Amino acid sequence: MKTFWFMALLFTVMGLSAVNLELAEQYRDFEWTVHHNNVWTHYTETNNPLLGYTQADPCDWIDSIGVTITGMPYHYGGKDTFEQWNTGYELGGFGPGAHSAHHSDSTTCSTSWAAGIDCSGLVGRCWELSEALMPNCGCGYLRSNSRSITAQLVQPGDAFVKIGPGHARLNYGRNEDDLNDQWVEVIEATGAPYNKVVKRPYKIEDMIAEGYGCYSCSDSTNITSGSVSGTWTLEGGPYMVGGDIQVDSTATLTIEAGVNVLFTGHYKFTVYGQLLALGTEDMNIFFTAQDTTTGWGGLRFIDNNTNEFDPSRLAHCKIEYGNAQGNWPDNVGGGIFCQSSNTKIDTCIIVRNKAVAGAGLYASDSNPEIYYSLIAHNRAQEFGGGIALCEVCVAMIINCTICDNDVDETMYGGGGGIYSGSYCWSYLLNSIIWGNDPNQLYQVYRSRNDRDFTIMYCDIEGFTPDANGNIGSDPLFTCVGPDYYSLSENSPCIDAGYPSEQDLDPDGTRLDMGAFPYFQTPEPPVVAISIQNNQVSLACSGSSRSSYAVYSSGDPEGTFTVDETGSFNGDVWTAPLSGDKRFYYVKTVTGSRFDEQNVASLSEFIEIHKKKASH
Helix, strand or coil: CEEEEEECCCCCCCCCCCCHHHHHHHHHHCEEECCHHHCCCCCEECCCCCCCEECCCCCCCCCCCCCEEECCEECCCCECCHHHHHHHHHCCCCCCCCCHHHCCCCCCCCCCCCCCECHHHHHHHHCCCCCCCCHHHCCHHHHHCCECCCCCCCCCCCEEEECCCCCEEEEEEECCCCCCCCEEEEEEEECCCCCEEEEEEEEHHHHHHCCEEEECCCCCEEECCEECCEEECCCCCCEEECCCEEECCCCEEEECCCCEEEECCCCCEEECCEEEEECCCCCCEEEEECCCCCCECCEEEECHHHCCCCCCEEECEEEECEECCCCCCCCECCCEEEECCCCEEECCEEECCEEEECCCEEEECCCCEEECCEEECCEEEEECCCEEEECCEEEEEECCEEECCEECCCCCCECCCEEECCCEEEEEECCEEECCECCCEEECCCCCCCCCEEEECCEECCCCCCCCCCECCCCCECCCCCCCCCECCCCCCCCCCCCCCCCCCCCCCCCCCCCCCCCCCCCCCCEEEEEECCEEEEEECCCCHHHEEEEEECCCCCCCEECCCCEEECCEEEEECCCCCCEEEEEECCCCCCCCCCCCCHHHHHHHHHHHHCC
């Protein structure tokens, strides 16, 4: 089920926090409704509530009274707070404009009319830069304090600043799915065609070519060598590691979302205690190398099962350019090495790592759990290009994409995707194993007690479709941009995962195979809000009455219920207004599909297999 919110009538900003990206999100999500006082008085009224006013030089937004706009309006020279903008807006100032033609007062940074915010004003507000540092609302200070863009050092909150004709963009986060570290999401105040604060993706190399530099809100933190613990914060990042470091057996290190950990040489990161590197979907954690050819020594979890802590966890992390070298065990597990450590890995990217064995991940006497993760373009010399399991392991690999990993030699059987040694067992569910060389899976058999792969609802190259839901069809990845391994619309992996009524993809449909679910529910249609004669009308373009429902409440933080006061006329819902304010939201609904009914939830199903594996 896809849900989106919008508010009608008077909009009041509440609970804003003028700190970093939280404030940027508020500027991006700010909502306001066009009313009569916010268009020029010499516009010509059409007497049509859905058309509003017209003029030879029309409004930058839309000539429609009652339309809700999401995003603080852009205005060159503007740097309004929400309170300043609301004051001018509600008092019937000349209205939000994107250029000087929309107001009569041309004074720079004037607040006598509802202006909005410009690019440097947005960055200045989010970083609380003083008026003295930002004279005339310009980018000069940001430009003079910017440096060359280095993709591996860019962190959320940094600003990309264009030299010459100024423009500033606030970095929201790097794309963790981007194999080449080039794409970022930014929040920016921009002119045409948006004329408001928006969130958009950009390619770093394109910005460099256009003359952008990087303004950072903080200096890096240098870590020389030895023991580390406590918390590595976003404000303290990036963290530049200049020697071998370790988390002691009695210590925990927490790494905040958005932090970059950059190894300046071939140094390893050993965890005897607990590591909690918990990024988010928008703010990932990166473990990478300054010299991508030399690389670094990788994350190495050792004897975690015997310390006092719960397992170490990695979430929304990207582990890249690990290069395991030297004597065993330093030469295995290029990205991640687990020895007697049941590390949990969730929604991570493990790419471009090298080792003698287990280039992406090597596990020994460990039971790793890997969920919704991409393991790709790793290269091993002897076995286990993507994953190597050795010396009694049980691995849970759920909704993963393991593709395009390589093994140079075949004398040990290869296992380009996954190598499973004797006394090891792998449970694969809802995963895609494709394009690995020289083979997708390799299982060592040395005695009757050896375990095997248990494979259900997976797409594995060379497989014949079977009763366990497995297929061997080309997954049809998009193969473009940062989301290279996302599923295209015709992929056979869509709705082909484990059927469960309780566990669904984010779009409300049956689970897909692979790390990146395909979003099937169409984006919600634009909802036009019209207010006339004490009536509110909600027109959900392109949606029939049966495809959306209207909920309302007098309190935006209260309980929303189906609004029974309204009625439909075709696809337009109309109701009388009540009280000083009314808040509305619309739910659009799509059906969910199942091949089977009354099946167990995925979590119960996985727990059953964990218990089986323990015997």
